[in-house]
Amino acid sequence: MSDSLMANNLTNQTDIAVVGAGIIGVACALQLARQGRRVVIIDQQAPGMGASFGNAGHLATEQVFPIADGSILKRLPGMLMDPMGPLRLDWKYLPRALPWFMRLLLNLRPAPYQRTVTGIRALNETSLGAWQRLLQSISRPELLKEDGSLLVFERHASYAAIQALQARMRQQQVPVELWSAQGVQAMAPQLSEQIKGGLFFAQTGHFIDPYQLVCELMEAAKAHGVQFFRQRVEDAQLTEHGVSLQTDQGCLNASQVLIACGAHSARLTHALTGKKVPLDTERGYHLMLPHEHERLPFAVTSLERKFIMTPMAAGLRLAGTVEFAGLDRPPNMARAWQLHRLSQGLFRRDLNAESATPWMGFRPSLPDSLPIIDRVCAGKVLLAFGHQHLGLTQAAVTAELIAQMASPHRAASHGLPALPPYRLDRF
Structure with a gap:
């Protein structure tokens, strides 16, 4: 049966339509289906093939x-x-980006800046526990390695900055340890002797394959009755009984819709709520090195070079650049290859870039660095997007929040953060 015919047959049978098959949309769909909801996911790409495929x-x-x-x-x-x-x-994107940057600067004033830190911290403090619960529920805890991460520095002049960052982290109750050069060498012996030390964050970790993670959650969602339609949602409107989505293959009606399509969420949010959300995209690049499997025991970030290296099942992933150029311009893959050049000198022996593959994706970012997680339009519209660099980190706790909002009479659990910092009406 075609996606179009399936959508038409489900017109009056869908409780919640999730627009977006990335890590947040799929995690939310799974949690909603576990409540007994009839859930469909709609995306123009296969599950996990957007930003979730290539994150760090x-x-x-x-x-x-x-x-x-x-x-x-x-x-x-x-x-x-x-x-x-x-x-x-x-520079060609500068005229479109300037209003967003102006709002970003306004949010760097002391009061809004502190609201942002409080909001990010509230989500992050509950993220690890949420991921542990989610992965245990699908019997795949091994997808997450809870082995910490390391921020290294190479210059003596950077020591003051490292100390200042450590103090700021401790002020926010972030567990952090200052490692000497000898400590770094003991735990990551393949790193260069030029590294002077680093900050180790014990309550962090890494996923061995972000794409596999989405696929495993999608399979669990399907086992709970979730269906996936590969379609492009072109428009949406509120109806007496819920929401009507117009796709390139027909119309789908649902009692509720969850907009979780990352950097592409602003248009549908405006169509349904009338609110113009200041959502922009940070284009992120990675370079995957398939022949590097034993270099690092955990994720390592360079303070001076400003990129991260994460060991994965398929090799070593170099990631971390940010480019503001919008959704339409073609990728500049030279930026991905630049990551290999940045890695030179960080190891005793340079990384092997043979058969390396570059990638670019869109991070959805709001000018206050907080996501939108909300329930609006009398509960017909749920929102979960704008997580910037933290979509993977905050996906599991976001899914718990969305499940709670979809059934507002359910008691809150797991010490989830309060929602006001993430509401749509802050814009």
Whole structure:
């Protein structure tokens, strides 16, 4: 049966339509189906083939600060001029990006900045436990390695910055240890002797294959009756009994809709709520090295070089650059290959880039660095998008929050964070 015919047959049988088959949409669909809801997922790509396919794989519970700080103004000329810099703004995209950047700067004032830190921290503090519960529920806890992560530095001049960051982390109750050069060498002996030390974050970890993770959750969701339609949602409107979605293959009606399509969520949110969300995309790149399986015991980030290296089942993934160029411009894969050049000198022996594969994806980012997690339009519309660099980290706890909101009479559990910081009406 075609997707179109299936959608038409389900017109009056769907409780919740989830738009988006990334890690957040699939995790939410699974939790909703476990409540006995009839759930469908709609996406123009196969599950896990968007940003969830190529993220860094890092469970980044330590990252409780916004995506930018006040120094971004000083860095703006470099962002425009250096196509290979760690933070890149395409000058052709500058007119469209400026309003977003202005809102970003306004959110760096003390009061909104502290609200952001409080909001990120509330989600991150519950993220590890939520992932443990979710992976245990599908009998795949081995997909997450709870072995911590390390931020290294190479210059003596960086020591003061490392100490300051450690103090800020401790102020936010983030577990952190300062390691000496000898400590780094003992735990990651293949790293270069030029590394002067680092910060170790024990309550973090990494996923051995982010794409496999989505696929495993999708299989569990299907076992609970969730169906997947590969369609493009072109429009949406509220109806007397719920929501009507117009796709490229027909119409699907549901009692509720969950918008969880990442960087593509603004248009549908506006169509259903009338709210213009200031959502932009940070284009992230990775380079996958298939011949590097034994270099690192855990994820390692470089303070000076500003990228992360994560050991995975398929090799070593280098990731971490940010590019503001919108959804339409073609990827600049030279940025992905630049990651291999950045790695040179971090190891005793340079990494093997033979058969390496580059990738680019879209991170959905809001100017206050917080996601939208909400229930609006008399409960007909659920929202879960805008998690910026923390979509993977916060996916499991977001799914628990969405499941709670979909059934508002259910008692809260697991110490989930309160919702006001993530509501749509803050914009």
